[in-house]
Amino acid sequence: MTDQDWDLIHQVHVKGSFKTSQAAFPIFKKQGYGRIIMTSSVAGLYGNFGQANYSAAKMGLVGLSHTVAKEGAKYNIHCNVIVPTAGSRLTEDILPPDLFAELRPELIAPVVAFLCHESCQENGSIIESAAGWAGKCAIFRSNGALLRSTVVDDVTVEKVRDKWDQICDLSNAKRMTSAQESTGALMEALEGLKNKVEEETVDTYEFGSKDAMLYALGDGNIFRAIFLCFFTVGASVANPQELQYLYEYHENYNILPTFYIIPAMQAVFASSIENVIPGKTISLEQVLHGEHYIEFLGEIPLEGKLTTKTKVVEVLDKGTGAVVVIDAESYDENGQLVLRNQCVTFAVKAGNFGGPRTGTKTISCQPKPNRNPDVSLTQKTSIDQAALYRLSGDRNPLHIDPSFAAVSGYDRPILHGLCTLGFSVRIVLSAFAGHNASLFTACKARFVKPVLPGQTLRVDMWREDNRIHFETIAVETNTVVIAGAYVDLKSVSITMPSKPSSQSLKSDAIFEFIIEEVKKNPQKAKSIGGVFLYKITKDKKEAKCWTMDLNKGEVYEGEPTSKANTTLTVADEDFILLAEGKLNPQQAFMKGKLKITGNIMLAQKLQPLLKANAKL
Numbered sequence: 001m002t003d004q005d006w007d008l009i010h011q012v013h014v015k016g017s018f019k020t021s022q023a024a025f026p027i028f029k030k031q032g033y034g035r036i037i038m039t040s041s042v043a044g045l046y047g048n049f050g051q052a053n054y055s056a057a058k059m060g061l062v063g064l065s066h067t068v069a070k071e072g073a074k075y076n077i078h079c080n081v082i083v084p085t086a087g088s089r090l091t092e093d094i095l096p097p098d099l100f101a102e103l104r105p106e107l108i109a110p111v112v113a114f115l116c117h118e119s120c121q122e123n124g125s126i127i128e129s130a131a132g133w134a135g136k137c138a139i140f141r142s143n144g145a146l147l148r149s150t151v152v153d154d155v156t157v158e159k160v161r162d163k164w165d166q167i168c169d170l171s172n173a174k175r176m177t178s179a180q181e182s183t184g185a186l187m188e189a190l191e192g193l194k195n196k197v198e199e200e201t202v203d204t205y206e207f208g209s210k211d212a213m214l215y216a217l218g219d220g221n222i223f224r225a226i227f228l229c230f231f232t233v234g235a236s237v238a239n240p241q242e243l244q245y246l247y248e249y250h251e252n253y254n255i256l257p258t259f260y261i262i263p264a265m266q267a268v269f270a271s272s273i274e275n276v277i278p279g280k281t282i283s284l285e286q287v288l289h290g291e292h293y294i295e296f297l298g299e300i301p302l303e304g305k306l307t308t309k310t311k312v313v314e315v316l317d318k319g320t321g322a323v324v325v326i327d328a329e330s331y332d333e334n335g336q337l338v339l340r341n342q343c344v345t346f347a348v349k350a351g352n353f354g355g356p357r358t359g360t361k362t363i364s365c366q367p368k369p370n371r372n373p374d375v376s377l378t379q380k381t382s383i384d385q386a387a388l389y390r391l392s393g394d395r396n397p398l399h400i401d402p403s404f405a406a407v408s409g410y411d412r413p414i415l416h417g418l419c420t421l422g423f424s425v426r427i428v429l430s431a432f433a434g435h436n437a438s439l440f441t442a443c444k445a446r447f448v449k450p451v452l453p454g455q456t457l458r459v460d461m462w463r464e465d466n467r468i469h470f471e472t473i474a475v476e477t478n479t480v481v482i483a484g485a486y487v488d489l490k491s492v493s494i495t496m497p498s499k500p501s502s503q504s505l506k507s508d509a510i511f512e513f514i515i516e517e518v519k520k521n522p523q524k525a526k527s528i529g530g531v532f533l534y535k536i537t538k539d540k541k542e543a544k545c546w547t548m549d550l551n552k553g554e555v556y557e558g559e560p561t562s563k564a565n566t567t568l569t570v571a572d573e574d575f576i577l578l579a580e581g582k583l584n585p586q587q588a589f590m591k592g593k594l595k596i597t598g599n600i601m602l603a604q605k606l607q608p609l610l611k612a613n614a615k616l
């Protein structure tokens, strides 16, 4: 077929029909009435050997007619297509004479005449007619098949192949009359995709006390700075209150709440998130833990099996990176939903894929209250922290392999975000839950900067009813590493500070004495309003103080107010002063470096003990 053959046929059929319609349209419009009939052909609708130009032109008229019908409808201008099989001069010598006689135009003309009649409301239709018969043709579409499970999935050739039968199954085909109808159905499918729960990945995590204790060590095997040991806790036998996390026969044997992030993370690792961004593959080197949320929904077993279902709930385009939000729900062996986790991963350099920047499914962080922290506690991580933490399941080389860390852009391996979180939550529990893990209900945190194993972590805490806001700071660099974080508790339980693990037994004894006194007579403790504790290190030449306000039930860390070897004076009779460390109160008294003034009720009770210990 030559170009000329092609062009000529299009000139006649498509351009010819266009020109005549174009000429008639304004007149029809003005008179508020018009009927246009495009003459198509079975060669156009169905194709015919050797007639590429003609078929294309005749089918072109169907498209033209559909649009004219839509544009003309409001002016009472109708446009339909007649598809005749006509005996004409063109077919005279092709068709057998008997058949030719039955295909005479007169048998079709009345159909055309009716379509032009003002009583005929037909518009935008294709009417096939021949030999004294007429029928309507229409465009039908199969129910089709979804080629991806979620909006973040890619469509692959293999998926198309696998769904081909369903794509082509016309048994429940539906007639389509407009582009809106067609795209409307697509939009519905898309909406369904958005709401559709991604094919869930199911993973089972079986655990016993060994796993929980290993986690507790990895999360808490820390070196404690002696001079800051008042409230600091870690899962270490050095702290008697932590034995509950490390000894399965302990009367209060318990598991650190953040341990229950592990089943979710194992399920996340088992699911493949590498293909969640259309057209991109995320590699492990790009992935950072961005945020985490954990919530206890029921009674969580201390051992046994947890079955966790994960699904990607949203993928956000942050430009420089992509944020993948994964929900994980864990069920106990009776099928009860007991636990919910939400893992937010940040895939560096995976952004700019045209996705939404903000979502609706991510559980949000909460800003810290606008005041100084109520309590700040500090712990140092071990240089082997990440190496130990890995044994709880997250074997991402980023935390152990220097060359892998270098590929990810770090000078050396960084600590697991969840390890930092485990530290922080344990510290919060020590300060506001009396180490009672069963008071925990939920926690949310964002990892804003990496932590290096060996760094010291300070957790600043603010109490707002049963919610403890916190922020974690890497002390050496004074960098916030966890922000917008909180722990929700069933109730707040502020106990007196735990027994310090310093060598000063005498100081410990004094400390115990105060705790006992306050416990025995809480009314009196309330009446004095608070307990003021000073901790002084001679060598550091600094003092730290914590104030426990028994009326409000709050503990907070104050600024060092004096230096060791200088005179400390407490004039406020509402406070008890306790100095300890290398320069203990007894020595301080003896050296005349420490004066307690004012009528301090509990201090009076302290006198015999001080005397007994220091032979004052």
Ligand SMILES: CCCCCCC[C@@H](O)CC(=O)SCCNC(=O)CCNC(=O)[C@H](O)C(C)(C)COP(=O)(O)OP(=O)(O)OC[C@H]1O[C@@H](n2cnc3c(N)ncnc32)[C@H](O)[C@@H]1OP(=O)(O)O
Pocket: 268, 269, 273, 287, 288, 289, 290, 291, 318, 320, 321, 323, 344, 345, 346, 348, 357, 358, 394, 396, 398, 414, 415, 416, 417, 418, 446, 447, 448, 449, 450, 451
């Ligand atoms: C199957 C695999 C599962 C894997 C699970 C995890 C496995 C673990 O082994 C991995 C780890 O534990 S990694 C260690 C813990 N995580 C970290 O150290 C990350 C610390 N954070 C950072 O470095 C930066 O925040 C950084 C780099 C994340 C982002 O910093 P920037 O690029 O500078 O971003 P910024 O310009 O501040 O903000 C851009 C938009 O991104 C949002 N955003 C920032 N930090 C986020 C974070 N941590 N989580 C979620 N979203 C975060 C911002 O809000 C901003 O978006 P918008 O403008 O819409 O608010």
